[in-house]
Amino acid sequence: MAIRERVFNAIITCFKRHGAEVIDTPVFELKETLTGKYGEDSKLIYDxxxxxxxxxxxxxDLTVPFARYLAMNKITNIKRYHIAKVYRRDNPAMTRGRYREFYQCDFDIAGQFDPMIPDAECLKIVHEILSDLQLGDFLIKVNDRRILDGMFAVCGVPDSKFRTICSTVDKLDKMPWEEVRSEMVGEKGLSPEAADRIGEYVQLHGGLDLIERLLQDPKLSQNKLAKEGLGDMKLLFEYLTLFGITGKVSFDLSLARGLDYYTGVIYEAVLLQGERPWEEPVSVGSVAGGGRYDRLVGMFDPKGRKVPCVGVSIGIERIFSILEQRVEASEEKIRTTETQVLVASAQKKLLEERLxxxxxxWDAGIKAEVLYKKNPKLLSQLQYCEDTGIPLVAIVGEQELKDGVVKLRVVATREEVNVRRESLVEEIRMRTSRP
Amino acid sequence: MAIRERVFNAIITCFKRHGAEVIDTPVFELKETLTGKYGEDSKLIYDxxxxxxxxxxxxxDLTVPFARYLAMNKITNIKRYHIAKVYRRDNPAMTRGRYREFYQCDFDIAGQFDPMIPDAECLKIVHEILSDLQLGDFLIKVNDRRILDGMFAVCGVPDSKFRTICSTVDKLDKMPWEEVRSEMVGEKGLSPEAADRIGEYVQLHGGLDLIERLLQDPKLSQNKLAKEGLGDMKLLFEYLTLFGITGKVSFDLSLARGLDYYTGVIYEAVLLQGERPWEEPVSVGSVAGGGRYDRLVGMFDPKGRKVPCVGVSIGIERIFSILEQRVEASEEKIRTTETQVLVASAQKKLLEERLxxxxxxWDAGIKAEVLYKKNPKLLSQLQYCEDTGIPLVAIVGEQELKDGVVKLRVVATREEVNVRRESLVEEIRMRTSRP
Known part of the structure; x- marks a missing residue:
């Protein structure tokens, strides 16, 4: 939890830096709200x-509830973050940070705006958070559902198979092309020729140069959707250049993302492993993902009014598991409390004075603890400080009480000073203020 | 949410001041874990x-999961807080802050300690939080399950009816004694004489003087449980005197609390209404409650090993609803974001410069926003600041770009100054730092 608090703080700080307000929605939704929004993963919903x-x-997830919330409250314009738990009846994989209950940290921008400006900000946010957390090298893959759909069309995939073939393409980060191809042809009934044509496109990745090349592609450039997507992708990369983050962003035609509700740009950030030969390679996949979903809010509005949205979700559990493994490996001791001082006594019968x-x-705002014993030994009081990392001990004794002082002991150095009672709060503050 | 964040901060600050670490448990528990822990309220559990x-x-609630967590992880000693949502299939009452999903803020001390020291700290915490939040006058009622059980015994209640009669006594804060009496006699089958004897005790409330008097009570003083409870109550009041908070604490024999798992001291804080004639009286009941539950952890331990616990739960939803009503009444405008500056432009074609x-x-840590439009009007940019409370506008224009400056405008005063680009971050920080 101590590590978690640090990570949450970094993420919330970034979301607030970008002007987001925070909202909260209930942990349960009407069953019908969630139905038909998640494609093949709908079976993982807890009822x-x-x-x-x-x-x-x-x-x-937090996206569908957010869309439902916007429609229900007729909100057409908001920038919000939401950090909360979501639930999936999945097989847990603890070391990869995959649980049935896990946190999502979402930032979304809803509203009708000029193209790709909010989208670019979402990628900037991913870049800021992953840089801040110092998780090692990372790459943000970007694609667009319209480019994918255009690509499927020109490869000869029937309209009715777009979404299911898209789900199969999404597996390319976990299986080799040969397996993905055989799922397309075998399970999904796609023609081998169409699959092979897809195979050529999905190996492409690059930057502005690739976008320009595909805008000239004889087949893709004839497809309206693909052309729109590529045009916006170009604009996106121009904005990312202004943000100075194109070095970590790759336009990648193999990126598909599983969820049904995306309509435009999609992205996913992955950690690059084994970059540094002296480090153990960490086996984690994507740590952030998101995209544009312009039709989801309309699905919840009685009149079908659309509110375009784009957002990003930080996969915080994977980040936790990486940082926890790192802390364990380093044997760094993390304090779980912030107590500044233990109030102790050297002799018996001083419980009342300690209290x-x-x-x-406490009334002066000092974080303080006392052992819940009438007559604790000084040694066990000092040991408690060692165990929990409390830096100071305020010792009351008969003589000190008579002299109107308290003996303040610095645990690390064993240095002891007598401090006048009225200066004690100031002295503790000074000695425990962070540099 | 902005109000909520303030309240959470006050509460977390207090919990940390008392040396608590934070833990988290899952939102669902095995059904059998919750069975038989909540008395008559068990029917409100969501499956x-x-x-x-x-x-x-x-x-x-958060208490049973905490006890389960201690037993499962063989923890015999911890001081923790937990702020999370709990679920009850109850009839919501929005104005009273009662929902089906609501936050609880719990602080608990687990471990074998000398009597009443941790118990007294829990009451100190309630006192600190309610004082900090400035909710108006309040009273912390205190009783002890052992005193109640002793009282039931000497009044002639059969052992088997202790818990159910206790539930009925618990209703005294919502109904008059006559109704409570008729439930005891009618529904619960208690003899009228026993009910009347209870009626005499439950109207008693006071401080150390009442405790002393009851310790001399010819009937109660003969009952072992009651005597133990009264002895500890006396000790508790001595510690509360050292903490300087007895003025707001009342030993009240009518306090019963509904839950089954309490074994010793119990308490509940209520807001006192209509104290100030110029204020609308606010209709809210208890805002905090808790007590000692020494046998709950043992129920989850395969060997029945006991871990004594005492804790307090802050009823934060009621506090939210009071503060929300107060804010609405005052028409105070609460900002929902913390944005320091809006990056704007006076002329067209400056989107790139704004980005x-x-x-x-952002990279310098400034909280900043930009309108997601290619060519927004200056007026609409200024209006956005008025609407959202952003205090500063950084305006880029052709001339300013040539001169290497940015025009910084203070929204409230309309004052404008040209700031050199390299000093802009410092200038924004200075002008938006809180006093």
Missing amino acids: LKDQGGELLSLRY KLISEL | LKDQGGELLSLRY KLISEL
Whole structure:
């Protein structure tokens, strides 16, 4: 949790830096709200038991609830973040940070705006967060659903198979092309020729040069959707150049993303492994993903009014698992509390004095603890500080009480000074303020 | 959410001041974990649908999951806080802050310690939080399950009816004694004489004086449980005197609390209404509650090993609803974002320059926004600042670009100054730092 708090802070700081407000939605949604939004993954949705009343399910992500919230409250314009848990009836894989209950950290921009400006900001955010967290080298892959659909069309995929073939392309980060091809042809019934044509496109990745080349591609350039997508991709890369982040962004035709609701640009950030030979390569895949979904809000509006949206979700559990492994490997000791001082006594029968002193410290805003024993040994009080990392001990004793002082001991150096009672708060603050 | 963030911060600050670490448990528990822990309220538990695998329920509170967590991980000693949502299939009452999904903010101390020291700290925490939040006058009622049980025994309640009569006593904060009495006699089958004897005790409330008097009570003082409870209550009040908070604490024999798992001291904080004649009286009941539960962890341990616990739960939804009503009444405008500056332009065709500048500001840690339009009007950019409370506008224009400056405008005063580009970050920081 201590590591988690650090990561959350970095992410929230970034979201706030980009002017987002925070919202919250309930953990359950009407079952029908979630139905038909997640493609093949819908089977992973947790349902609540029918105990009377509406049929409910646990949220599967934060995007569909956000769209439902916008439609229900007739919001056409918002930039918000939401950090909360989502639920999937999946097979957990602890080391890869995959659980049935896990946090998502979402940032989304809803509203009718000029093309690709909010989209570019989402990629800037991914870049800022992954740089801040110092997770090692990373790459943000970018594609566009319209380019994919155009590509499927010119390769001869029937319209009705676009989404299912898209799901298969999405597996390219986990299986080699040969397996993906055989799923397309075998399970999905695509012609081998169409599959092979797809195979040529999906190996392409690059930057502005590739976009320019594809804009000249004799087949793709004839397809309206693909042309639109490529035009916007060009604009996106121009904005990313202004943000100075094209070095870590790759236009990648193999990126598909599984979810049904994307309509435009899509992206996914992956950590690059084994870059440094002296480090153990960490086996984690994508750590952030998102895209544009311009039709989702309209699905929840009674009049079908559309609110274009683009957003990004940070895959924080994978980030946690990497950082936790790193902390374990380093044997760095992480404090789980922030206590500044332990109020202790050297002799017996001083519980009342300890309680009086700690009460003064709490009221002055000092983070303080006391052992819950009437007559604890000084040694066990000092040991407690060693164990929990408390840096200071305020020791009350008969003589000190008479003199109106408290003995302040620095745990690390064993240095002891007598501090006048009225200066104690100031002294503790000074000695525990971070540089 | 902006109000919520403030309240959470106040509460977390207090919990950390008392040396608590933070833990998290899953939103669902095995159904059997929750069974038989909540008395008559068990019917309010949400169950998950049986989709294969274990039968699961949504957590009803944070206390039972905490006890399960301690037993499962063999933890015998911890001071932790947990802020998370819990679920109850209850009738919502929005104005009173009662929902089916709501936050609880729990602080608990687990471990074998000398009597009443951690218990007193829990009450100190309630006192600190309610004082910090400035919710108006409040009172912390305190009782002890052992005193209640002793009282039931000496009043002639059969052992088997202790818990159910306790549930009925718990309703005294919502109904008059006559109704409570008739439930005892009518529904619960208690003899009228026993009910009347209870009626005499439950009207008692006071401080150390009442405790002393009851310790001399010819009937109660003969009952072992009651005597133990009264002895500890006396000790508790001595510690509360050292903490200087007895003024707001009342030993109240009518306090029962509904949950089954309490074994010792119990408490509940209520807001006192209509104290100030010029204020609308706010209709809210208890805003914090808790107590000692020494046997709950043992129920989850295969060998029945006990870990004594005491804790407090802050009823944050009620606090939110009071503060929200207060903000609405005051027409105070609360900002939902923290943006320091809007990057704007006075002329057309400056989108690229705006993006370059905002990228610099983000990278320097400045909270900045830009309108997602190629050529927004200056007026609409200024209006956006008025609407959202952004205090500064950084305006790029042809001339300023040539001169290497940015025009910084203070929204409130309309003052404008030209700032050299390299000093802009410093200037924004200075002008938006809180006093």
